[in-house]
Amino acid sequence: MGGNENTNMEPVVPNNDILKPEVVPVLISEPVVEEGIIKEIASDKQPLVVSEPDKPEKELGLDDFDIPELSLENGTVFEKSTGTVENSYQGALQFGIIGLGQCGSRIAASFEKLGYKKSLAINTARQDLHALKFPEGQKLLLDIGMDGAGKDMLKGAEAAKAYKLEIMNLIENTFGENIDKIIISFGIGGGTGSGAYAVVKEYVKEYFRNVLGREDADKCVCTIVAYPSKEDLHDKATRDNVVTIMEQLKTDNSYPLLIVDNDKIKHCAKGLTVSEFWPFVNNQIAGLFHRFNLISSLPSQYESFDTRDYLNVLNAGAVTIMGVLKADNSDDLSLALKNNLYNTLLSTNVEFSSIKVLGCIIVGGKNMFATEGGLADKINKAFGTISTITKCDMIHNGIYEDSRECIRVYTIASGLQLK
Ligand SMILES: Nc1nc2c(ncn2[C@@H]2O[C@H](COP(=O)(O)OP(=O)(O)OP(=O)(O)O)[C@@H](O)[C@H]2O)c(=O)[nH]1
Ligand SMILES: [Mg+2]
Numbered sequence: 001m002g003g004n005e006n007t008n009m010e011p012v013v014p015n016n017d018i019l020k021p022e023v024v025p026v027l028i029s030e031p032v033v034e035e036g037i038i039k040e041i042a043s044d045k046q047p048l049v050v051s052e053p054d055k056p057e058k059e060l061g062l063d064d065f066d067i068p069e070l071s072l073e074n075g076t077v078f079e080k081s082t083g084t085v086e087n088s089y090q091g092a093l094q095f096g097i098i099g100l101g102q103c104g105s106r107i108a109a110s111f112e113k114l115g116y117k118k119s120l121a122i123n124t125a126r127q128d129l130h131a132l133k134f135p136e137g138q139k140l141l142l143d144i145g146m147d148g149a150g151k152d153m154l155k156g157a158e159a160a161k162a163y164k165l166e167i168m169n170l171i172e173n174t175f176g177e178n179i180d181k182i183i184i185s186f187g188i189g190g191g192t193g194s195g196a197y198a199v200v201k202e203y204v205k206e207y208f209r210n211v212l213g214r215e216d217a218d219k220c221v222c223t224i225v226a227y228p229s230k231e232d233l234h235d236k237a238t239r240d241n242v243v244t245i246m247e248q249l250k251t252d253n254s255y256p257l258l259i260v261d262n263d264k265i266k267h268c269a270k271g272l273t274v275s276e277f278w279p280f281v282n283n284q285i286a287g288l289f290h291r292f293n294l295i296s297s298l299p300s301q302y303e304s305f306d307t308r309d310y311l312n313v314l315n316a317g318a319v320t321i322m323g324v325l326k327a328d329n330s331d332d333l334s335l336a337l338k339n340n341l342y343n344t345l346l347s348t349n350v351e352f353s354s355i356k357v358l359g360c361i362i363v364g365g366k367n368m369f370a371t372e373g374g375l376a377d378k379i380n381k382a383f384g385t386i387s388t389i390t391k392c393d394m395i396h397n398g399i400y401e402d403s404r405e406c407i408r409v410y411t412i413a414s415g416l417q418l419k
Pocket of ligand 1: 101103238
């Protein structure tokens with residue numbers, strides 16, 4: 001767990017402090033669901049997951065390159081990170097994030113905005129990195145003499161190999177010792193992220209194993225990938241890379257592995273401007289992921305989905321799915337839980353029958369919980385139904401209240417096999 005000293009290479013013992021979170025006000029924002037898919041809307045209670053679009057990116061001119069030019073000449077890191085960065089979010093686990101390629105970097109930027117300050121953006125495209133709103137010292141250009149890998153995965157892999165020293169240094173300088181897991185994010189189909197992924201994943205394991213002395217190093221890597229939309233799949237190079245990566249992911253051991261279906265999220269992004277689009281999509285991904293980390297750090301007077309429950313789900317291996325849904329009324333809670341499970345943001349090519357560990361969390365309004373007769377029965381029945389449907393080995397439930405007078409259900413499930 002975060003903050004453990006481990007100078008004599010002993011196995012890291014969990015820090016019990018995070019298992020006994022301080023009492024903090026529950027501030028869970030209201031998600032809005034369209035056709036079973038989550039959509040975050042802005043509200044004054046929304047902490048940091050608002051799908052606030054970045055301001056339109058200014059067209060780059062030569063002048064824009066004046067500042068980074070100096071540090072680029074000195075060895076590719078835009079401006080070297082000087083020390084360990086600390087996260088600023090409330091959550092059960094300390095995550096770091098490494099975004100690879102353009103998609104991965106932008107997902108990392110969405111996490112960074114949520115307070116996941118231990119984050120890195122790595123790309124072969126100087127221009128993409130330059131345009132990214134992200135701490136300069138946490139950007140790394142893999143300079144291969146061209147702007148991007150042009151969907152050539154070999155180029156992405158070679159670039160990551162050539163820059164091993166720089167990547168390892170940046171990992172050490174940014175993540176430090178107070179880190180539980182590192183997420184690697186990328187978009188399937190490009191050359192940089194897809195090609196560099198397997199190489200960088202080994203660096204991350206090496207960091208946990210050799211630098212931090214973690215015996216569970218293999219379980220410290222999480223992977224978040226974006227599965228291209230149908231339009232992107234018209235391109236043959238993209239399709240070929242998708243086949244390669246999906247085959248690789250079948251035997252990939254990440255804890256967890258999330259496959260985000262861009263087509264599914266796009267359903268919620270109708271009517272957005274071009275500049276709003278990707279920030280919106282990426283904020284959904286980061287916001288949903290963060291929600292579980294946040295909830296599992298909070299106490300509940302009813303039933304807690306605590307850090308151990310959260311870790312059990314994350315560490316079940318194979319594919320993890322996550323979803324959130326607002327139930328129209330408390331009568332259809334069982335249905336809401338079921339729909340939420342099958343209509344997640346995740347790729348459709350997973351076997352739902354292979355769920356190993358499931359987390360179900362119900363968040364309801366304080367007044368509803370205090371006044372609505374029969375609600376406890378409905379909640380128990382809903383948990384019972386989902387347990388019967390999934391037939392999984394282990395289920396962790398949680399019941400929380402907040403000031404919103406509606407019911408939201410959150411599901412997270414792991415151990416799913418790819419078809
Ligand atoms: N969710 C999400 N998906 C994205 C985003 N940007 C691109 N994608 C998807 O990711 C796939 C890979 O694109 P890139 O990330 O640009 O590829 P890259 O890793 O930079 O590789 P090269 O451009 O070939 O160097 C695309 O086919 C898109 O489907 C993003 O910001 N968010
Ligand atoms: Mg690119």
